[in-house]
Amino acid sequence: MPHHLRLGVNVDHVATLRNARGGLHPDPVKAAELAAAAGADGITAHLREDRRHIRDADMYALKDVGLPLNFEMAATTEMLAIASDVLPHACCLVPEKRQELTTEGGLAVHAGQNHLKPFIARLQDQGIRVSLFIDPETVELEAARHLGADIVELHTGPYTKATGAERATELRRLRDAAALAQRLGLECHAGHGLTFDTVEAVAAIPNMVELNIGHFIVGEAVFIGLDAVIRRMRALMDAGRRSIP
């Protein structure tokens, strides 16, 4: 049996629901505690510049849940200061545009982002592991290595949106990128848009270490409950692992 594939549960959209009414319910920290009880290996949350879902205080409270916290953020001085105070287990650097509904693409690290090198080093100096959210392309992986990242998180959005032959092509891109990550000494994570229908094939990529999943889990919890969604997601991920020869 290949190594355990970690499930990071992203609780951003529990905060989206909370903020819709301006009160305290539903609480993303309670969701994180339930996720821990259901078998999640980590909690992920994205503190956006506009604080549209997760807020600063949530980050501190989520760290106290006791699972490794993956702090998604844009590479800004504001976020560097907050992450340096929260001291999460890991930071995942993502591109951020104010008008987007969700993270639209990978970081494009190859396109002249050398300023990220000292930024990454500052986080690592504080014991924080650094992940770069990138498209599954050779130039991006090589740039992530050059910048000194510990981890790459491959963007699964295009794969989850594709159908038929195009989906197979997107899956191959993810597999090839994961294999290259291993050759470059980068830990490989993946996420964005994953569902019950799309998770198993990604879980079957041998050197995948962690999947981060949020929107589908929170949405499906409306119908079957958070505990049941996470357990089913876990079971599908395990089925994907078992299919590895």
Ligand code: PXP
């Ligand atoms: N990974 C990264 C880097 C993301 O930005 C997001 C969305 O916040 C996710 C994973 C999770 O995506 P989804 O909410 O579509 O499952």
